Amino acid sequence: MPPRSTLHSQRSLLLTLVILLGSGFLATSMLSYFASRDAIRDSIVNTELPLTSDTVYSEIQKDLVRPVLISSMMARDTFVRDWVVAGESDPQQMTRYLNEVMNHYETYTSFFVSDRSLTYYQAKGVLKHIRPDEARDTWYYRVRDMAAPYEINVDVDLANKDSLTFFINYKVFDYNDNFIGATGVGLTVDAVIKLIDRYQERYQRSVYFVDASGRLVLTGANGGPQGAKIGQVLRELPELKNLQAQMPKPQSGSYQYEVLSDAHFLNVRYIPELNWYLFVDKREDGALSEIRQSLYVNLSICLAVMVLVLVLLNRVVRRFQLRIETQAMVDSLTGLPNRRGFDRIAINAIAESRRDHKALSAILLDLDHFKRLNDTHGHLAGDEVLTGFAEDVRRCLRDSDIICRWGGEEFIIVLQDTNSSGARRVAEKIRLLAEQHTYVFTGVALQVTVSLGLTQLHSGDTLQSMIARADRALYSAKQSGRNRVCMEMAELA
Numbered sequence: 001m002p003p004r005s006t007l008h009s010q011r012s013l014l015l016t017l018v019i020l021l022g023s024g025f026l027a028t029s030m031l032s033y034f035a036s037r038d039a040i041r042d043s044i045v046n047t048e049l050p051l052t053s054d055t056v057y058s059e060i061q062k063d064l065v066r067p068v069l070i071s072s073m074m075a076r077d078t079f080v081r082d083w084v085v086a087g088e089s090d091p092q093q094m095t096r097y098l099n100e101v102m103n104h105y106e107t108y109t110s111f112f113v114s115d116r117s118l119t120y121y122q123a124k125g126v127l128k129h130i131r132p133d134e135a136r137d138t139w140y141y142r143v144r145d146m147a148a149p150y151e152i153n154v155d156v157d158l159a160n161k162d163s164l165t166f167f168i169n170y171k172v173f174d175y176n177d178n179f180i181g182a183t184g185v186g187l188t189v190d191a192v193i194k195l196i197d198r199y200q201e202r203y204q205r206s207v208y209f210v211d212a213s214g215r216l217v218l219t220g221a222n223g224g225p226q227g228a229k230i231g232q233v234l235r236e237l238p239e240l241k242n243l244q245a246q247m248p249k250p251q252s253g254s255y256q257y258e259v260l261s262d263a264h265f266l267n268v269r270y271i272p273e274l275n276w277y278l279f280v281d282k283r284e285d286g287a288l289s290e291i292r293q294s295l296y297v298n299l300s301i302c303l304a305v306m307v308l309v310l311v312l313l314n315r316v317v318r319r320f321q322l323r324i325e326t327q328a329m330v331d332s333l334t335g336l337p338n339r340r341g342f343d344r345i346a347i348n349a350i351a352e353s354r355r356d357h358k359a360l361s362a363i364l365l366d367l368d369h370f371k372r373l374n375d376t377h378g379h380l381a382g383d384e385v386l387t388g389f390a391e392d393v394r395r396c397l398r399d400s401d402i403i404c405r406w407g408g409e410e411f412i413i414v415l416q417d418t419n420s421s422g423a424r425r426v427a428e429k430i431r432l433l434a435e436q437h438t439y440v441f442t443g444v445a446l447q448v449t450v451s452l453g454l455t456q457l458h459s460g461d462t463l464q465s466m467i468a469r470a471d472r473a474l475y476s477a478k479q480s481g482r483n484r485v486c487m488e489m490a491e492l493a
Contacts, residue, residue: 025302342404361423449483
């Protein structure tokens with residue numbers, strides 16, 4: 001198991017990388033998002049809304065301003081003026097004229113009211129006579145007395161079952177500029193609302209109309225800003241109450257307001273033909289939905305990449321750590337476990353021996369006069385002998401046996417499921433092999449002998465106590481003349 005400090009360092013490294021990668025990805029994604037948001041805002045204010053306003057204005061000229069032009073033409077039509085001056089002798093002539101206007105221009109209604117006879121003519125015939133005391137006729141007297149040449153009014157249409165109608169009332173003058181009546185055409189309010197809904201659906205904007213006093217005069221089916229209805233004024237809407245003060249008359253421009261932290265962009269255009277303002281309103285949230293979605297996708301991808309990088313990095317770190325740990329426990333010259341590696345392996349072997357109630361022996365061996373060999377033939381020759389000897393000893397052992405380089409020219413062997421008698425046979429085999437084997441280095445034959453001390457694991461032994469006995473046995477072998485096997489028996493009793 002890796003040391004706690006190593007695990008802590010590894011976790012700290014991964015945490016640092018998570019913070020760096022996450023911060024980098026987040027910063028890049030957010031900078032990209034804010035840059036895109038600013039670009040979209042600029043595009044909305046300076047390009048999209050003005051362009052939409054121009055396009056809607058063109059549509060208005062065709063759909064809404066067209067009735068104004070038709071009414072203007074009727075007010076200047078010589079037939080109308082000549083017919084009135086001639087005494088209105090044949091009402092059917094006016095009826096046919098109004099019917100022709102209504103059918104040709106596809107208006108909902110067309111009318112003429114004579115100031116001389118106070119007769120209300122309509123495409124279906126004479127509708128009624130105007131009276132100053134009739135509340136439903138006040139529109140006519142208002143038109144007669146106003147200074148402007150025409151007005152746009154929303155009122156019920158008597159000729160069409162009191163349908164709410166969008167009227168253009170135009171003053172008519174004779175050739176001497178004397179007022180002789182009012183004429184015009186009408187569209188149903190429902191038809192005009194459908195036109196606005198068509199604009200909104202086509203351009204994905206809110207479209208509504210405000211008069212010079214700040215009153216909503218036309219909206220779509222769902223109302224104007226925040227669902228405001230026709231007749232409401234801007235100052236009644238908290239978010240727009242200051243907008244009218246920013247709009248000198250006539251004035252066109254771009255404005256911005258917020259509703260529950262949701263930004264709205266407005267393009268306002270004055271329409272002189274109607275004396276109205278055209279409002280084209282776009283919510284920022286709708287415009288940013290795509291780049292916000294892109295931000296979420298981008299962050300998801302960054303998170304996935306970061307997780308993948310961390311997983312791969314964790315694997316690399318673990319492999320590198322394992323390799324370092326392995327190298328730390330392996331002798332680089334002989335490829336055998338070193339003393340550090342031996343401790344871990346031997347402790348496990350002792351635990352297994354006690355669990356299975358099997359014998360276990362240890363042999364500590366030392367090459368005789370190895371320092372003299374190094375001094376005479378050099379350390380490279382000594383390394384060659386050590387490598388060859390380690391390989392020879394390994395071939396004498398079973399796969400279950402353990403051999404390690406204890407240090408310098410010393411080796412230690414742990415023989416599993418082997419008692420002291422079996423251990424002595426293995427030790428003698430190793431001693432004879434060393435005595436009879438010749439190692440060649442740069443053409444020079446080198447020979448070594450080995451002294452061996454062995455012992456068997458006893459109850460109550462620790463690894464250190466068992467090795468201590470093997471070391472004393474090795475010392476005895478050296479003291480007895482080397483090239484021999486000794487066993488430590490003092491603690492068998």
